Amino acid sequence: MLKPLIVNTGRFTTATDSMKLMPTNVGREVMKELFKAGDIDKVCQQYPAHGATKRMLLDRPLMVKTYLYFYVMLDAHLKGHRFDDLIDPNKDQILSHAVMHSIEKDNLVKCLFPNEAIFLEKAELFHNMLDKAIQVMYLELEEEDDPQIIFETLNARGAPLQPSDLIRNFIFLDATRKNASVDELYDNYWKGFDDRENGEGKQGSKFWRLEERQGRLKNTRLDLLLYHFVMLRKAKEFKVGHVFDEFKDWWNSEQRDSATELGHLTTISKHFETFLIPTQNTRFGLFCRRLKQLDTATVTPLVFYFLEHHATDSNEFIAVLDALESFIVRRFVCGLNTKSYTQLFVKILSELKTNKKITAVDLKAMLLTSNADSQRWPNDQEFEQAWLYRRLYIGRNTSKVRALLECLEQSQRTNKHEYLVLPDDLTIEHVMPQKWQTNWPFATGEETIESLEKRERLLHSIGNLTLVTGAFNSALSHSAFMDKRSEITNTSLLRLNAYFQQFDDASVWNEQSIVNRAEKLFESAKKVWPQG
Numbered sequence: 086m087l088k089p090l091i092v093n094t095g096r097f098t099t100a101t102d103s104m105k106l107m108p109t110n111v112g113r114e115v116m117k118e119l120f121k122a123g124d125i126d127k128v129c130q131q132y133p134a135h136g137a138t139k140r141m142l143l144d145r146p147l148m149v150k151t152y153l154y155f156y157v158m159l160d161a162h163l164k165g166h167r168f169d170d171l172i173d174p175n176k177d178q179i180l181s182h183a184v185m186h187s188i189e190k191d192n193l194v195k196c197l198f199p200n201e202a203i204f205l206e207k208a209e210l211f212h213n214m215l216d217k218a219i220q221v222m223y224l225e226l227e228e229e230d231d232p233q234i235i236f237e238t239l240n241a242r243g244a245p246l247q248p249s250d251l252i253r254n255f256i257f258l259d260a261t262r263k264n265a266s267v268d269e270l271y272d273n274y275w276k277g278f279d280d281r282e283n284g285e286g287k288q289g290s291k292f293w294r295l296e297e298r299q300g301r302l303k304n305t306r307l308d309l310l311l312y313h314f315v316m317l318r319k320a321k322e323f324k325v326g327h328v329f330d331e332f333k334d335w336w337n338s339e340q341r342d343s344a345t346e347l348g349h350l351t352t353i354s355k356h357f358e359t360f361l362i363p364t365q366n367t368r369f370g371l372f373c374r375r376l377k378q379l380d381t382a383t384v385t386p387l388v389f390y391f392l393e394h395h396a397t398d399s400n401e402f403i404a405v406l407d408a409l410e411s412f413i414v415r416r417f418v419c420g421l422n423t424k425s426y427t428q429l430f431v432k433i434l435s436e437l438k439t440n441k442k443i444t445a446v447d448l449k450a451m452l453l454t455s456n457a458d459s460q461r462w463p464n465d466q467e468f469e470q471a472w473l474y475r476r477l478y479i480g481r482n483t484s485k486v487r488a489l490l491e492c493l494e495q496s497q498r499t500n501k502h503e504y505l506v507l508p509d510d511l512t513i514e515h516v517m518p519q520k521w522q523t524n525w526p527f528a529t530g531e532e533t534i535e536s537l538e539k540r541e542r543l544l545h546s547i548g549n550l551t552l553v554t555g556a557f558n559s560a561l562s563h564s565a566f567m568d569k570r571s572e573i574t575n576t577s578l579l580r581l582n583a584y585f586q587q588f589d590d591a592s593v594w595n596e597q598s599i600v601n602r603a604e605k606l607f608e609s610a611k612k613v614w615p616q617g
Contacts, residue, residue: 112146112147112148115146115148115149116148118131119148119149119152125153125156125157125194125196126193128149128152128153129153129192129193129194130193132145132146132149133145133192134188134189134190134191134192135190135192144282145188150188153188153194154184154185154188156196157184157187157194157195157196157197158180158181158184159211160196160197160198161180161184161196161197161198162207162211163203163204163207163208163211164198164201164202164203164204165201165204165207166180166197166198167180168180168181169181172197180197183197184197247305247307247308248308248311248312248325248326248328248329248332249278249293249305249307249308249311251329252311252328252329252332253275253278255329255332255333255336256275256336256343256346256347257270257271257275259336259341259343260343263343265343265344270343270344270347273344273347274344274347274348274350274351275347277293277351278293278307278354279291279293281293283295292306293305293306293307293310294306294307297309297361299380299382300380300382302325304325306357306361308325308328309325309357309382310350310353310354310357311328311332311350312325312328313357313382313385313386313389314350314353314386314389315328315331315332315335316386316431316434317353317386317389317390317434318335319331319334319335320386320431320434320435320438321431321435322427322428322431349393353389353392353393356369356389356392356397357385359373360373360376360377360382360385363376363377365506365507366506367397367398368397368398368403368406369397369398369402369403369406371492371495372406372409372410374488374491375410375414375488375491375492376410376413378484378485378487378488378491379413379414379417379484379485379488380481380484380485381413381423381426383423383426383427383430384409384413384426384430386430386431386434387409387430387433387434387437388405388406388409390434390437390438390443391405391443391448394443395443401444401445404445405445405448407445407615408445408448408449408452408617409448410614411462411613411614411615411616412452412462414488414489414492414614415462415463415468415614415616416462416463417485418463418468418471418472418475418477418489418547419463419467419468419471419475420471420475421458421459421461421463422458422459424459425459425460429455429459429460433448433451433452436451437451449617452617453616453617462616462617463616464616465611465616468610468611468614468616469607469611472547472603472606472607472610473546473548473600473603473604473607474542474543474546474600474603475542475546476541476542476543476544476545476546477489477545477546477547477550478513478515478545478546478550479545483513486513486547486550487511487513487552489547489610490513490547490550490551490552490581491507491552492613493581493606493609493610493613494507494552494579494580494581495507496609496612496613497580497581497583497609498580505578507552508554510554510555511552511553511554511555512552512553512554512555513550513551513552514550514551514552514553514557514562515544515545515549515550515562516549516550516551516566516569516594516599517540517544517549517566517594517595517599518562518563518564519544520563521540521544521563523563524563524564524565524566525565525566525594539596540596543596543599543600544599546599546603547603547606548598548599548600548601548602548603548604548606549599549602551573551579551581551582552579552581552582553573553577553582554576557572557573557576557577566588566592566593566594567590567592570585570588570590570592570594571590573585574586584602584605
């Protein structure tokens with residue numbers, strides 16, 4: 086009785102052509118397989134919950150999970166059970182939660198009440214609901230109607246779509262109007278954005294749908310990619326919430342070839358993956374790692390611009406990264422604000438594009454043009470003064486300080502040293518501890534307001550900071566210098582900590598020692614982050 090509601094009558098060369106409901110590219114193949122299976126056991130066999138071992142969890146497609154959930158819940162409903170019935174008092178578990186748990190964990194999902202009879206009146210009521218109560222809206226558009234605008238208007242009254250969803254629909258509607266092969270375009274360029282599995286240990290998530298924090302806001306990776314991509318194309322500042330409108334404005338500004346533009350987007354997306362998951366074995370990977378630690382994503386469209394003109398391992402591109410990193414790091418060390426970064430980098434991007442300039446020399450010249458505090462590139466004298474004496478380890482700056490220490494560590498290695506990937510769980514250690522009162526007292530008569538202020542400032546300056554393991558930090562964090570020095574020199578593999586080998590058990594670590602180490606580190610810092 087229900088079959089005519091979901092299957093077209095007549096003979097079809099391809100079985101799935103008889104389907105009354107066919108989604109767009111996303112989920113189409115899964116829908117076809119569900120239609121062909123037609124049985125919950127076959128569906129479970131085709132889409133198991135785990136692989137060869139029970140620990141090898143797989144991610145059933147969302148459409149399959151939905152099918153299994155409604156199949157089991159409908160069976161329970163027709164047998165007189167409610168979704169919120171308590172089925173296991175000992176576990177305080179209700180029916181719907183038990184079904185969802187089974188879908189996530191069990192290879193074979195079974196109906197919970199196989200020996201109970203169906204209430205015929207409930208089955209009849211359900212059939213009548215499908216037959217008469219569910220309404221399908223049919224829209225017949227006139228020539229002057231724009232399907233995209235109607236789609237956006239209708240969707241605004243329902244569940245909100247991500248900007249990336251709206252952009253995808255817009256691109257493929259435009260391709261359809263141009264009689265392009267939409268399926269081919271989707272398979273070649275967009276399918277990976279919808280289907281790619283995460284692979285980062287987060288069960289049931291898609292790579293491009295994961296959220297990333299940039300600044301104070303979180304957005305999906307795909308929305309962020311499109312935001313930076315559109316800003317690259319328009320060289321204009323706008324909010325991430327306006328990315329769809331800005332994309333449409335850019336797309337409609339001239340004739341676009343869908344395959345060409347999608348090709349550019351997928352190429353840029355490969356580079357953007359390095360921004361999202363930085364590596365340590367290339368200069369570009371290290372730059373992206375430091376950029377993430379420094380929380381400065383606003384430079385991304387500008388980096389995209391140079392990526393469209395240079396290979397990631399080219400000397401020209403590496404010189405671009407060196408200039409940008411030096412500009413950002415020097416400003417951080419000198420305590421200059423980042424509020425106008427978006428405006429600055431977009432302005433530079435616009436001028437570079439307008440004048441068709443693509444070299445690191447062009448970029449450096451533009452970074453050096455401004456003397457305003459909001460946009461200037463600190464010189465060596467200002468950089469050194471802040472490096473030696475400024476309190477860097479404050480508030481949210483811990484990841485930024487870690488970026489500096491990591492870079493100093495890598496700068497001190499030569500080709501005589503073994504290649505060492507820095508672990509992500511290293512922590513920042515204060516050589517003179519933050520709680521110094523027990524083991525680091527002032528000499529009699531030396532404790533004054535001025536000396537206390539100086540100690541508190543230098544305590545958090547770069548000369549007193551290093552990298553250690555978490556185990557070291559928790560065990561010896563507040564110990565005397567003699568104990569710390571011995572442990573650091575005996576256990577640390579970092580070049581950054583080889584500095585402490587010059588001390589012995591009789592040595593002291595005081596304010597002058599902190600400044601001396603900062604001066605030594607500055608020799609590396611001004612080479613790693615030169616001005617211009």
